Amino acid sequence: MKVTATPIEGLFEIHPVIFKDDRGYFFESFRKEALLTQGIDKDWIQENQSFSKAGTIRGLHFQNDPHAQAKLVKVISGKVLDVAVDLRKGSKSYGKVFCKILDDQNHHMLYVPEGFAHGFSVLEDAVFSYKCSNYYNKASEGGVIWNDPVLNIDWQVDLPIISAKDQILPSFEEFTELTKGGL
Secondary structure, eight states: OEEEEOSSTTOEEEEOOOEEETTEEEOOSOOHHHHHTTTOOOOOOEEEEEEEOTTBEEEEEEEOTTSOOOEEEEEEEEEEEEEEEEOOTTOTTTTOEEEEEEETTTOOEEEEOTTEEEEEEEEEEEEEEEEESSOOOGGGEEEOOTTOTTTOOOOOOSSOBOOHHHHTOOOHHHHHHHHTSOO
């Protein structure tokens, strides 16, 4: 398993070594030791899984302190565009967006630290899974609207399917104003 830094400090791509033969394939989907090489030492205490139809956009979500969550995200089947937005107060990459295709062919994963908004668009029907470093807490949930003009994310879907909750999230500018510059 190879863990590589992205252009945004603290955000990492994880590339498993896949062993294929005529029976199928095998790979380690989690190896704490590999994450420790990059200083990622989390106690993963919750794991979530969702199924979403092609065209669905979920996000951009986060949990506020004291329930902030780091996430280790992957696709079990299908294909998504995974999106992370740096919302860390004082970060030199505040407001920067990182996008990565995750699918059931490359099996790449993404480590998203606390202080990021996270979401994904479903390019092919997908089962999405992620480990969390903290429990979900409804009172601590927050988000930024998926189609924010400042973030200008190309979700790569033509007719997005958006939940009612995600349609009323604040803009990036409103979030920045409300939080006085980030999480």
